[in-house]
Amino acid sequence: MNNPxxxxxxxxxxxxxxxxxxxxxxxxxxxxxxxxLGPSGAGKTTLLRLLNRMDDPSSGxxxxxxxxxxxxxxxxxxxxxxxxxxxxxTFEGTVKDNLMVPYRLGVISGNADENELEKALELSGLxxxxxxxxxxxxxxxxxxxxxxxxxxxxxxxVLLLDEPTSALDSESANKLLHSVKELNEVLGLTVxxxxxxxxxxxxxxxxIIHIANxxxxxxxxEEGFFLNSLSSNMS
Amino acid sequence: xxxxxxxxxxxxxxxxxxxxxxxLIVAGLSRWQQLKLExxxxxAAARTCLQLLAVGYILKYIFTLNHPFxxxxxxxxxxxxASRTVKGRQKKQTxxxxxxxxxxxxxxxxxxxxxATQIMLQIKPWYEPxxxxxxxxxxxxxxxxxxxxxxxxxxxxxxxxxxxxEAYLALGATAKQAAGKCIRAxxxxxxxxxxxxxxxxxxxxxxxxxTGQILSGTSPIIAFKYQIIIMYMIAFSVAVIxxx
Numbered sequence: 001m002n003n004p005x006x007x008x009x010x011x012x013x014x015x016x017x018x019x020x021x022x023x024x025x026x027x028x029x030x031x032x033x034x035x036x037l038g039p040s041g042a043g044k045t046t047l048l049r050l051l052n053r054m055d056d057p058s059s060g061x062x063x064x065x066x067x068x069x070x071x072x073x074x075x076x077x078x079x080x081x082x083x084x085x086x087x088x089x090t091f092e093g094t095v096k097d098n099l100m101v102p103y104r105l106g107v108i109s110g111n112a113d114e115n116e117l118e119k120a121l122e123l124s125g126l127x128x129x130x131x132x133x134x135x136x137x138x139x140x141x142x143x144x145x146x147x148x149x150x151x152x153x154x155x156x157x158v159l160l161l162d163e164p165t166s167a168l169d170s171e172s173a174n175k176l177l178h179s180v181k182e183l184n185e186v187l188g189l190t191v192x193x194x195x196x197x198x199x200x201x202x203x204x205x206x207x208i209i210h211i212a213n214x215x216x217x218x219x220x221x222e223e224g225f226f227l228n229s230l231s232s233n234m235s
Numbered sequence: 236x237x238x239x240x241x242x243x244x245x246x247x248x249x250x251x252x253x254x255x256x257x258x259l260i261v262a263g264l265s266r267w268q269q270l271k272l273e274x275x276x277x278x279a280a281a282r283t284c285l286q287l288l289a290v291g292y293i294l295k296y297i298f299t300l301n302h303p304f305x306x307x308x309x310x311x312x313x314x315x316x317a318s319r320t321v322k323g324r325q326k327k328q329t330x331x332x333x334x335x336x337x338x339x340x341x342x343x344x345x346x347x348x349x350x351a352t353q354i355m356l357q358i359k360p361w362y363e364p365x366x367x368x369x370x371x372x373x374x375x376x377x378x379x380x381x382x383x384x385x386x387x388x389x390x391x392x393x394x395x396x397x398x399x400x401e402a403y404l405a406l407g408a409t410a411k412q413a414a415g416k417c418i419r420a421x422x423x424x425x426x427x428x429x430x431x432x433x434x435x436x437x438x439x440x441x442x443x444x445x446t447g448q449i450l451s452g453t454s455p456i457i458a459f460k461y462q463i464i465i466m467y468m469i470a471f472s473v474a475v476i477x478x479x
Contacts, residue, residue: 054404078404083405085401091402101406150406
């Protein structure tokens with residue numbers, strides 16, 4: 001139950017001589033929701049980007065299912081560890097064209113199964129009627145859901161979300177968080193979400209990891225207690 | 236030549252000084268218009284003079300010696316300088332890029348030079364410097380311009396499409412797939428000047444080599460045949476470099 005899906009050992013990240021992350025030791029538990037919480041510039045996104053090798057640490061090791069991620073073919077790792085960015089990215093064409101991208105890239109072998117596309121859309125909280133709509137014409141919230149759906153098609157084991165609600169209004173943000181929470185509960189997906197908003201952390205629940213000045217200040221399960229004690233530290 | 240009494244007039248150093256006077260007038264204009272280009276202009280004019288003078292004498296020496304090793308060395312120097320120039324144009328300068336461009340230029344220029352000098356012209360000996368050096372200079376110079384354009388464009392495309400590229404990568408795309416659009420845009424941008432010059436050659440512009448040949452008394456017919464070959468060589472060489 002408490003198997004670490006991803007484990008970081010003494011991870012450090014330096015950029016242009018500045019230490020962004022120092023001495024990070026963390027475990028992300030399989031099938032659990034995790035929140036990387038902290039103020040802007042704390043190093044949360046930098047940490048998240050190390051987990052699917054969008055960036056590599058300057059020193060230290062990262063393990064995925066007990067294998068050093070450097071020994072896992074990078075494309076395989078990225079298929080297993082999906083990522084949704086702060087600002088949703090849509091490609092040219094319809095929602096369906098966007099969902100077909102992993103097939104077109106050859107990340108998923110075989111032909112696209114319409115049922116799979118519809119299932120991914122529904123899991124992300126978009127109706128199947130959206131398939132024929134132009135992706136560029138969706139609202140930001142819908143685009144973000146489309147990004148989640150597209151990531152789901154790769155059947156990831158872990159989903160990384162980098163401030164996924166920051167561009168959304170509160171209603172769309174709540175809906176998205178709810179959908180992602182369901183993905184964790186229904187599919188057993190390990191979820192790691194970056195946020196600087198306490199409210200999002202409260203809504204999302206799970207294990208909370210407080211990061212400030214590039215280090216893990218505190219981590220814990222007791223959300224209520226934890227958040228209350230945290231609120232005085234957050235600006 | 237071809238029955239005409241054509242003589243190629245030599246230029247004295249006094250003639251060159253008259254040419255320099257024109258540059259001084261341009262510098263004066265720059266100062267008058269407050270363009271602040273005088274300094275650069277004078278340096279550029281001085282470099283033109285010194286570099287060409289030096290190359291003129293070096294080439295004269297190489298032509299006299301007529302040794303294949305020296306001729307190959309000249310071409311290698313051209314490729315190295317061109318590769319370094321291309322590298323210098325990229326924001327994130329890497330040694331790999333310099334090697335890659337150098338390799339691509341060697342392959343692209345090498346193939347087109349081989350075809351032109353050994354199959355079409357069948358020069359004897361194979362390293363005949365009067366042919367090999369100017370042809371290599373033109374092909375490498377133009378390839379360098381193509382590669383520079385490509386490198387500059389790919390930088391700006393990647394910057395502009397950073398989020399899209401990252402989204403592709405996060406989905407499991409290879410780097411080549413993720414940057415596919417940027418690569419295509421850069422290749423197009425780099426090929427356009429070559430295609431444009433092929434479109435208007437002879438109508439809008441008389442290229443340097445053809446002009447030079449005509450000035451030195453070669454029949455315009457021969458000159459245009461050479462020019463056709465060189466343009467095709469350049470197009471081929473630029474395309475090969477871009478595909479690396």
